[in-house]
Each structure stands twice: as structure tokens, then as C-alpha cells.
Amino acid sequence: MQTVKRFLTLLVCLVIAFRLQAQDGLAGEIKAFKKKDSVQAPPKNPILFVGSSSFRLWPNVQADFPGYTILNRGFGGSTLPDVTKYADDIIFPYNPKQIVIYCGENDIASDATTAQIVFERFEQLFTLIRKKMPKVPVAFVAMKPSPSREKYREKLVQANQLIKDYLAKQSKAAYIDIYPLMMQNGISDESLYGNDRLHMNAKGYAIWQKAIQPYLKK
Secondary structure (H helix, E strand, O other), X not given: OHHHHHHHHHHHHHHHHHHHHHHHHHHHHHHHHHHXXXXXXXXXXXXXXXXXXXXXXXXXXXXXXXXXXXXXXXXXXXXXXXXXXXXXXXXHHHOOOEEEEEOOHHHHOOOOOOHHHHHHHHXXXXXXXXXXXXXXXXXXXXXXXXXXXXXXXXHHHHHHHHHHHHHOOOOOEEEEOOOHHXXXXXXXXHHHEOOOOOOEOHHHHHHHHHHHHHHOOO
């Protein structure tokens, strides 16, 4: 019995340590953004890409959207609450003309998080943006069907649908549905991902570029 208690205590400590380390990492990325902005002023009124690592790891995102001014503030491993938490650092200071969000997939990848919870987290972020920037268009890129997260697929589809239905009722809002474009014969197209089966390769980003561009504001 004592052995089991010690194991559970150790497990809890490890989980807490992992979460603290992850938060330190995110805070470090936010500090890096601020330092970068202090060295070189960010563009005025950009189209702001914000969210998790699928944006952060997008190579040459500005080159993929010629004629648009893109500012990428994706940060790795972030969840919707993280984006909400750091909104005063990575959204509002830039006075964006449009906000494009990709986030929620990391929220989904937890057995304790339901589709409804993910939706409510998105709604909280959207409401915060609307409160401070009521006229700024917001677009949400649907959560992608990553092969490595197959077991969460049903929940992800449900959360995507909840967000899609919600945005359909909002003004100056769009839902960019990349999900079916990344499926093949009813399963996730593995050729669009790297070895980790989570992050996209150039083929995946090419699909996103074509899907997102029609929604961007000149």
C-alpha cells in the first residue's frame, strides 16, 4: 500500500513539474517575441497569425502570402487558455487588421478535456477579442486530423463543429475548414505530415495556404 502511495505521489509531482516546465517554455517564447519587437518594430496593422505550433513552425509564411502583411505569433505547445492568457502580449499590442487563429488541437489531446470544454475555451478567447477589438475580423482554422492523435478524432470533429456553428452566428468571423482537405479515403493523409505524424510538411502547408488565402483581408 505504501509503495502504491509513493508511486502516486511521484506521478503527481512529475505531472506538476512537467506542467511548470511547459509554462516556463511558453513564457520564454513570449519574452522572445517582446525582445524581437524591441529590436525591430513589428509591421503596423498586420494580419496576425496566432495559436500553436502549426503556425509557429510555418516556414516562410510571409512569402506564402505575397501582397499581405503577415505577423506570425504562434507559440509551441500552446492551448486556447494560453492564447487567452497572453492576449495582452501577442494580440492586442499589434492592432491587427485581422486575426487568424489555429489552436485547440493541444487542448483536445487530453482525456480529461471534452469537445464542449474546447469550444468554451475558444468562445472565451473570441469574446475577449470582440470586447477589445469589436471591428477586427477573426478567422479560425479548423483543427487538423493529425495521424498521431487518431484516438481523439471524434472529439476533435465535434469541437470543430461546435466552433463552426458558433462562428456562423457571429459578424466579421470565418471558419476555414482545412479538415476534409487533409483526409484521404476517410483517413488522415499521412503524406502531409513529418515523421512525428503531428506537424505538417511542405505539402500540408501548401494546402493551408490555398485554403486560408481567400479569407485574408487586403
